[in-house]
Amino acid sequence: MKEDFLHYLWKFKKFDTLNLKTSNEEEIIIVNVGEYLELAGPDFFNAKITIDDQMWAGNVEIHLKSSDWYVHHHERDVAYENVILHVVWEHDTEIYRKNNTEIPVLELRKYVDKDTVANYQSLMSPKAWIFCEKQLAYISPFVLKNWQERLFFERLERKSTAIYELLEQxxxxxxxxxxxxxxxxxxxxxxxxxxxxxxxxxxxxxxxxxxxxxxxxxxxxxxxxxxxxxxxxxxxxxxxxxxxxxxxxxxxxxxxxxxxxxxxxxxxxxxxxxxxxxxxxxxxxxxxxxxxxxxxxxxxxxxxxxxxxxxxxxxxxxxxxxxxxxxxxxxSKSFIDLIVINTLIPIQFAYAKSRGIERAEDFIQLLNEVAPEKNAIIDKFGSFGVKSLNAFESQAMLQLKNEYCAKSKCLDCAIGMELMKCH
Known part of the structure; x- marks a missing residue:
């Protein structure tokens, strides 16, 4: 099990939230789980939690074990002084702030449905190429299409970074x-x-x-x-x-x-x-x-x-x-297609964004008319039942493989999220 699974559980409240108690039997009510920023410091910022009728506002830190707090030397880091709840899978030791006050602990494994854990273990089972390759063909076309649109624009945003750097130069x-x-x-x-x-x-x-x-x-x-x-x-x-x-x-x-x-x-x-x-x-x-x-x-x-x-x-x-x-x-036509995909659409996107103009549909429509790239990644997805019919879809699938599958970010992926649902 990895911490990103616990982040997923907390972020989307995928556990029994009605009868929560700290390791010291104090009642917990989650008002707001906080903001997941994936930056240095605590995992969730500006959470609001009631503990034994006392409202607390602050940060939430998540670990597999309570003792990881000391393994990561958080006791020495002032950024963790405002942690109001320590969420762990396994509680194995008490954690204290610098002023010797104990940080409340929520042992999450007591409140998570077995099916949710089983779905996670199934999703993250040893992979040959990607974790979900055996389930990929059964994902709802609606889920896949919407996710491809998000992936496509994420890829354009990433390409825009180099464009803005060149603009400065x-x-x-x-x-x-x-x-x-x-x-x-x-x-x-x-x-x-x-x-x-x-x-x-x-x-x-x-x-x-x-x-x-x-x-x-x-x-x-x-x-x-x-x-x-x-x-x-x-x-x-x-x-x-x-x-x-x-x-x-x-x-x-x-x-x-x-x-x-x-x-x-x-x-x-x-x-x-x-x-x-x-x-x-x-x-x-x-x-x-x-x-x-x-x-x-x-x-x-x-x-x-x-x-x-x-x-x-x-x-x-x-x-x-x-x-x-x-x-x-x-x-050649195929070479011009590569120019459209890798140069013209990205620079049009960056230019429209710089002027505050919305042209998303134009870019999707244009790449729907362009043939998909031919490479090992697109071919592999095709062998799992997800064939790219045009460049819009192939660009999305390249983003999926490089930024999600290759980095094991299954719980940040719409496909992974769909597979995590209990059936």
């Missing part, structure tokens, strides 16, 4: 933030952080000026990635290298120093040369991209906006000095 320039986020997205998992560092190192005022010449854009991005450092016979390489060092001198930019970009294990269409050229062309064709996407609700409009390809040179190249069969390197 760019003096609240939404166009600059979008450029950085798109760069990270174009780099995928392997090169994403490197692409982000490259984009962040170039003042966006320079991107605005130089995007009218796509070769200048390419030189800034490929040069920043260290892809113009060598000596090659290729004329296009020589031209970009000349432009790159000219622009460094023109704008007094220091040459970037980032980790080498990765080609290994990538399909050629995902090579950093191709992705950076596509990003350069995207901004060459769209000088004010954020103003165009900030309120777009049509998926078809987004697809049209991102119909860009790498530059002409890359028609028959994936790397400098290595010719390949001709192929137009367009952004």
């Amino acid at each position: 760019t003096d609240n320039d939404w166009e600059a933030v979008l450029f950085c986020l798109l760069a990270k997205n174009f780099g995928l998992n392997t090169n994403g952080e490197i692409f982000l560092k490259i984009a962040s190192s170039i003042p966006f005022s320079i991107i605005r000026k130089e995007s009218f010449e796509v070769e200048n854009m390419e030189s800034l991005l490929l040069g920043g990635a260290g892809l113009l450092d060598d000596e090659k016979e290729d004329n296009y390489f020589k031209d970009l290298k000349f432009r790159y060092y000219y622009l460094l001198h023109k704008y007094q930019i220091e040459k970037g120093n980032c980790n080498p970009v990765q080609f290994f294990k990538h399909r050629p269409d995902n090579f950093p040369t191709i992705r950076l050229s596509q990003l350069a062309n995207l901004y060459h064709h769209n000088q004010n991209l954020f103003s165009q996407i900030s309120e777009i609700t049509s998926l078809e409009t987004i697809y049209a906006l991102f119909q860009v390809s790498a530059s002409t040179y890359w028609l028959d190249h994936y790397q400098f000095d290595k010719q390949s069969p001709k192929k137009k390197k367009m952004l």
Whole structure:
């Protein structure tokens, strides 16, 4: 048994509250269980409890055993001086404040229904992948859908943190933030952080000026990635290298120093040369991209906006000095879907929130039209009977796995709560 089970019992009063008594046989009436903040200090703040007709207002601390009070050295911490009730599963010793007054103890196991304990033990039985994998398919669709909506917006809130940090770094320039986020997205998992560092190192005022010449854009991005450092016979390489060092001198930019970009294990269409050229062309064709996407609700409009390809040179190249069969390197529909999921919706969400505008239904509707991601987590949930039919659902399930299942926060999860109900 874990303390989070006791937190759940106390928070939702999942025990007999009518005949409560302290370990010293004093009558307890819970007026307010307090606020569960999950911060340092006592577990529940500002509770109101009557003990033998005396009303107390203060904090409640919860442990598996009373003696855990001393194990955790709460007797030395002034933050625990205002504890009015010590809620435990097993009472094994008396607890005293610094002034030697005894803290009342409620031994919870005397008041909890056996079915509640059995449901908890069933839910938290040894897991192969997640605790509830055998019961997941039987959860009410109503419960699951509502929980997915909450999970989806939790995920957007988490993604917004990085967006607001970038806003501070760019003096609240939404166009600059979008450029950085798109760069990270174009780099995928392997090169994403490197692409982000490259984009962040170039003042966006320079991107605005130089995007009218796509070769200048390419030189800034490929040069920043260290892809113009060598000596090659290729004329296009020589031209970009000349432009790159000219622009460094023109704008007094220091040459970037980032980790080498990765080609290994990538399909050629995902090579950093191709992705950076596509990003350069995207901004060459769209000088004010954020103003165009900030309120777009049509998926078809987004697809049209991102119909860009790498530059002409890359028609028959994936790397400098290595010719390949001709192929137009367009952004694929599946790649644009990833941009919608990981960049456009998060930045639209953060922008709407910053302006106090409610657009929740827009985001849900848009991602209902986008295909779900394909990865091991989504596939695994599908094998347990919960298939993601669109990106809204797959994003929710990723949030569920990463923030709840992986952290064993079953009693903070709507699915876990549903399974805890006595049947």
